[in-house]
Structure formats: C-alpha cells, structure tokens
Amino acid sequence: MIRAVLFDMDGLLTDSERVYARGIQAVMDGLGISISDDAIAQALGTTDPVTDQIFSRGNPRYDGDAMRSAVNDWLVRNGYDRAMPLKPGAEHILRTLTGRGVLCALVTSSPLSRADNYLGGQGLLSLFSAVITGDLGFPSKPAPDVYLTAAARLGVPIVDCAVLEDSYNGLRAGRAAGAMTVMVPDLAPYCEEIAPFVDHLAADLSEAEGILCP
Structure with missing residues (x-):
C-alpha cells in the first residue's frame, strides 16, 4: 500500500x-x-x-x-521570479492525497527559495510533510539520496512510497531508491531507454491521481 x-x-x-x-x-x-x-x-x-x-x-x-x-x-x-504556472491537476492531487492521509514530500533540485516562491505563495508548500531541496547538499539525481532522505523524514519505508517524476534522472533516482515510480512526461518523452525505470505511465497529474487513488 x-x-x-x-x-x-x-x-x-x-x-x-x-x-x-x-x-x-x-x-x-x-x-x-x-x-x-x-x-x-x-x-x-x-x-x-x-x-x-x-x-x-x-x-x-x-x-x-x-x-x-x-x-x-x-x-x-518576464515575471517568473515570483509566480510560475502550475501544471493542471497539481493542487487537486496534493489536496486529494493529504485529505486521504497520504503523506507528501517535495523532492526538488531547485533551492528552497524557489520552491517557496512557486508553491508557497499558492498555499501548496504547507501540504508537504517534508521538503528536500537542491541547496541541502545531497548528491544530484539520479543518485537515490534525496528520495531515501525524504522517506526517512516522513518515517515511511521507501518501498511504501511512490515517486512522481517527469525527468529521466528523477525516475532513475526513484528506482535506485526502491520506490514505485510514476512518470508524467513533460519535455522528456517516455521511451524504451527509460521504460525499465517506470512502473506506471500517466499522461497528466489527473491520471497519476487515478493510479495512486484507485
């Protein structure tokens, strides 16, 4: 589960x-x-x-x-220093999961200041029970350290965690950590090269929500 x-x-x-x-x-x-x-x-x-x-x-x-x-x-x-468009379904999936008692962690290579600008101003950063950012000094994805650290901070075994990613390096990190991986492609398309690192493929966050909350 x-x-x-x-x-x-x-x-x-x-x-x-x-x-x-x-x-x-x-x-x-x-x-x-x-x-x-x-x-x-x-x-x-x-x-x-x-x-x-x-x-x-x-x-x-x-x-x-x-x-x-x-x-x-x-x-x-260009006005992107304080606001960044959310992906469709971003707020809904976060509120659905937290409403069901599923813990959420943010694991990003961006610094905390950027995460706060992009998500904090929209009231979403507070939905995460753990926040791992790129300025904490962990090895970069595809190393699994950031995901292992996030799971540890949540107090949940990594095998009971799902990783949601769009990037190849992030999916490799999730697989190396031992989590279930869900790919929601953005700039990098799903392909044979990344297939071994993907447990589930979702066209968007709404479809990913359906996978996580059947």
Missing part, C-alpha cells in the same frame, strides 16, 4: 522546466554560445555543478555563475 508520495517540482507540479529551457536558450544565444536542446534537457532537474559540467562541454567560454545570473534576470523581466 502506498503510504507516501514523493513529488518532483519542476516540470511535474510547475511548468518551470519549459520556462527555464526558454530562458537558458535566450541567454546562451545572447552570449553567443551554442547549446543544444538535448544538453538543456539533460541539465534540467540537476544541481548547478552537474549543469555546469553539461554546458561547459565544447564551450570554453561558458561561465555557470554568469549564466545563472542572466537567466534569473530573464525570469524577472
């Missing part, structure tokens, strides 16, 4: 991965640095050091701190 659900944030609960991809591409174009959509997709959902490793390949002029500062400026100019 599923006693807890561990949620990714970017690309799952919020439409931020699509927004960040646009911002990164705009900034890189402005800096005259060529970056592929593939590289951006690989970097989304990882910590800053991992992102820097990906983006610096073949780009000796790449400066991670400068890129992040420029992307943050882009977000502010």
